[in-house]
Amino acid sequence: MVERAYKYRFFPTTEQEKLLRRTMGCVRLVYNKALDARTEAWYKRQERVQYKETSSLLTSWKKTEELDFLNEVSCVPLQQCLRHLQKAFANFWGKRAKYPRFKKKRNGGSAEFTKSAFKYQDNKLWLAKCKEPLNIVWSRYLPEGCSPSTVTVKLEPSGRWFVSLLVDDYTVETLPPTSKQVGIDAGVTSLISTSDEEKIANPKHFNRLYQKLKVAQKELSRKTKGSSNRHKAKLKVAKIHAKIKDARTDFLHKLTTDLVRNNSLICIEDLAVRNMVKNHKLARSISDAAWGEMFRQLEYKCEWYGRKLVKIDRFFPSSKRCNHCGFVVEKLPLDVRSWDCPSCGTTDIDRDINAGKNILAVGYAQVSSASRTTALAAGLAVTVCGSDIRPDRHGSKGRLSKTRKRSDPASSERRKGTLTKTGRKQKPK
Numbered sequence: 001m002v003e004r005a006y007k008y009r010f011f012p013t014t015e016q017e018k019l020l021r022r023t024m025g026c027v028r029l030v031y032n033k034a035l036d037a038r039t040e041a042w043y044k045r046q047e048r049v050q051y052k053e054t055s056s057l058l059t060s061w062k063k064t065e066e067l068d069f070l071n072e073v074s075c076v077p078l079q080q081c082l083r084h085l086q087k088a089f090a091n092f093w094g095k096r097a098k099y100p101r102f103k104k105k106r107n108g109g110s111a112e113f114t115k116s117a118f119k120y121q122d123n124k125l126w127l128a129k130c131k132e133p134l135n136i137v138w139s140r141y142l143p144e145g146c147s148p149s150t151v152t153v154k155l156e157p158s159g160r161w162f163v164s165l166l167v168d169d170y171t172v173e174t175l176p177p178t179s180k181q182v183g184i185d186a187g188v189t190s191l192i193s194t195s196d197e198e199k200i201a202n203p204k205h206f207n208r209l210y211q212k213l214k215v216a217q218k219e220l221s222r223k224t225k226g227s228s229n230r231h232k233a234k235l236k237v238a239k240i241h242a243k244i245k246d247a248r249t250d251f252l253h254k255l256t257t258d259l260v261r262n263n264s265l266i267c268i269e270d271l272a273v274r275n276m277v278k279n280h281k282l283a284r285s286i287s288d289a290a291w292g293e294m295f296r297q298l299e300y301k302c303e304w305y306g307r308k309l310v311k312i313d314r315f316f317p318s319s320k321r322c323n324h325c326g327f328v329v330e331k332l333p334l335d336v337r338s339w340d341c342p343s344c345g346t347t348d349i350d351r352d353i354n355a356g357k358n359i360l361a362v363g364y365a366q367v368s369s370a371s372r373t374t375a376l377a378a379g380l381a382v383t384v385c386g387s388d389i390r391p392d393r394h395g396s397k398g399r400l401s402k403t404r405k406r407s408d409p410a411s412s413e414r415r416k417g418t419l420t421k422t423g424r425k426q427k428p429k
Contacts, residue, residue: 002304004169010136010161019129020153020161023073024109030058030070031081032102038089051086058082074128076117084112106234108155118151125151125163136163143171158238174306181265183360185318185352186294188285192255193352195360200255205247206288213240248290256297260307267359268295269318270311318355322346 012020037057038049058078061067070078091097103109117128123141124133142148148165155161183195191202216237223230259266273292277283302309312318320332327343332351340347 028103077111080112110154113151158242183267183356185355195356260301318358319351323357
């Protein structure tokens with residue numbers, strides 16, 4: 001049994017929309033005031049304000065005349081946003097995320113309801129202070145016998161309303177084992193290149209609607225701030241972004257589901273996508289490829305269906321290492337898509353397919369016949385090469401090394417003190 005969220009679109013009535021918008025506005029206000037109070041306490045008094053203190057602050061805010069309207073909405077989403085803020089600070093102190101930021105109205109909003117604030121019966125959902133059930137478009141019903149533990153209502157910038165029901169799903173079962181395993185190399189031109197010499201082209205959803213988005217954003221920039229025409233233009237831009245997002249998410253779900261169903265072992269690289277998008281020449285293409293979302297889907301789907309997912313160290317030279325002999329080339333620029341191995345003589349090595357094979361570590365597995373099946377199940381790359389392989393300036397360690405280290409004349413001159421950091425020789429004194 002796994003926790004699974006079922007997401008549906010719904011169309012609220014006028015009364016429900018007013019109440020939900022008011023609820024999200026109160027959630028945003030409480031979150032921002034609590035964040036401001038915690039920030040002020042730290043910078044002025046070096047005190048860490050926890051959830052308990054912010055909950056007491058919320059009670060005092062409700063008693064003031066200025067914030068008396070907080071009593072008009074359900075108290076559960078207000079308490080839940082304080083818990084979310086506590087989790088955001090925990091991630092920040094644990095160095096897993098940046099410092100929490102203030103919520104903005106233009107980003108839509110969300111509100112989370114626990115069991116005490118909603119009622120689910122006969123495939124109908126009532127939220128707190130709502131007289132009528134939500135008009136949900138049931139694309140598929142919840143599994144029989146499953147009841148939601150939390151309900152999250154979300155308003156997108158495009159104006160669409162969604163509700164997410166979190167349930168303990170007993171229908172998710174492990175898939176039968178297969179003998180197939182695959183190594184995946186992520187790219188921009190080809191979204192993935194596998195060790196089976198298969199390439200999946202990158203759909204480039206953003207480029208497909210780029211011209212339309214460009215025109216819409218130009219129209220938005222011409223509108224007067226605060227006008228109704230600007231609001232309409234903003235919705236138009238948001239709807240184009242929603243189309244791009246929906247197409248990208250749909251494609252990634254189909255791709256990851258197919259990979260998980262057909263392979264018992266999936267090996268990927270542990271890429272630092274957040275650092276890679278700092279390259280301004282490739283930032284848009286990398287963001288459009290959505291590698292992080294693809295790896296996230298692979299991770300939880302492998303956990304659901306009993307597959308093994310192995311992450312290879314990001315510094316492993318998968319593209320520069322020949323999968324036949326283990327030779328590592330000194331440099332391999334991005335514009336070089338294929339290369340010849342000077343050691344074993346293999347010609348026209350496709351860098352992406354070669355990387356996929358190296359990630360799976362095909363040809364390097366030297367295990368006994370008794371442990372070969374378990375080695376494949378645990379991941380050949382990690383079993384043979386180790387999970388934290390890092391090249392020492394294009395060199396390699398252990399028996400995989402077939403590259404001779406060449407001395408750098410510039411570094412030797414610099415050690416002698418006759419060469420500056422800029423590369424010029426110093427004048428004799």
